[in-house]
Amino acid sequence: MTPRELLRAASGRLREAGVASPEHDAAELLAHVLGTTRSRLPLVDDVPAAALEEYDVLLVRRAAREPLQHLTGTAYFRHVELAVGPGVFVPRPETELLAGWAIGHAVAGAVVVDLCTGSGAVAKAIADEVPGAVVHAVELDESAHRWAERNLAGTGVDLRQGDMATAFDDLAGTVDVLTCNPPYIPLDAWESVAQEARDHDPHLALFSGADGLDAIRVLAARAAVLLRPGGVVGFEHADVQGESAPAVFAATGRWTDVRDHADLAGRARFTTARLAR
Structure with missing residues (x-):
């Protein structure tokens, strides 16, 4: 499965779970497990098996409506970055x-x-x-x-x-x-x-x-x-x-x-x- 196909499938899972921004969240989570940014995902050719496993775990948690920022540990506010969680x-x-x-x-x-x-x-x-x-x-x-x-x-x-x-x-x-x-x-x-x-x-x-x-x-x-x-x-x-x-x-x-x-x-x-x- 290519990264694009992976994102399409992940977005579908989140959409079915009622997540308000499925495409955005699927991309943010994939960027998180790959240690990159959402804007650089088009440059990714392959997703390692370990990253796929981690990604699947995070998708399950997001589908259960755990906040995206809790999963990544980060929130952005104006020009600053914040650590957030439970x-x-x-x-x-x-x-x-x-x-x-x-x-x-x-x-x-x-x-x-x-x-x-x-x-x-x-x-x-x-x-x-x-x-x-x-x-x-x-x-x-x-x-x-x-x-x-x-x-x-x-x-x-x-x-x-x-x-x-x-x-x-x-x-x-x-x-x-x-x-x-x-x-x-x-x-x-x-x-x-x-x-x-x-x-x-x-x-x-x-x-x-x-x-x-x-x-x-x-x-x-x-x-x-x-x-x-x-x-x-x-x-x-x-x-x-x-x-x-x-x-x-x-x-x-x-x-x-x-x-x-x-x-x-x-x-x-x-x-x-x-x-x-």
């Missing part, structure tokens, strides 16, 4: 828009805080693209914090373990830009969550009360403590929360310029606001 939320491409917004507002010397940092994706991207920024991050879950430690090592990011509701008392009133990708799925929306996330992402990173807004309410209060007057906050939410998530901030009377932003598919994706002076 115990940490796999960063989504949509969140790159929130990181891009923060990068656009951070300048050299700016104090930036990333709450609910998870793998450290947003914090690492900001540190990478705004090297003069002073970046801080916090994660509550012990397992996720260990992944963040690995990903943020050597970046200069001040990583702490703790609760977003009480973190960074020492920075109160000094933060210029605050980001957060909080849990935002309602508890009764279990069945609507993709199997990869529901079965493998930490539930602490997914679910947030009856309406999915509990963590966002905590964020509104904490951001008001940490930001300087005129400082800005940006946070992700579910696509059905394009009105309810901004309303949490608007209702407090402490924020100006509260607005929502769509992702590349036109779906409501993240909210930004400025602390009133």
Whole structure:
């Protein structure tokens, strides 16, 4: 079987299993076992028997809806590479828009805080693209914090373990830009969550009360403590929360310029606001 035929068969297996991106995932897994990149697969003439065996094992696991990134051990986020696996939320491409917004507002010397940092994706991207920024991050879950430690090592990011509701008392009133990708799925929306996330992402990173807004309410209060007057906050939410998530901030009377932003598919994706002076 040629590599092209192998990929065609593998894609079919993943498609039958309900994997959303079968061609992409089949190619990524083959590149992984061959120690190459997906773009260089057309240059491959032969797949060794040992690689075929490993590939088949990974296809079985992916067909069982284990996340692709858990199988390769790597996720890519903007211009940075992240180590991921069981115990940490796999960063989504949509969140790159929130990181891009923060990068656009951070300048050299700016104090930036990333709450609910998870793998450290947003914090690492900001540190990478705004090297003069002073970046801080916090994660509550012990397992996720260990992944963040690995990903943020050597970046200069001040990583702490703790609760977003009480973190960074020492920075109160000094933060210029605050980001957060909080849990935002309602508890009764279990069945609507993709199997990869529901079965493998930490539930602490997914679910947030009856309406999915509990963590966002905590964020509104904490951001008001940490930001300087005129400082800005940006946070992700579910696509059905394009009105309810901004309303949490608007209702407090402490924020100006509260607005929502769509992702590349036109779906409501993240909210930004400025602390009133």
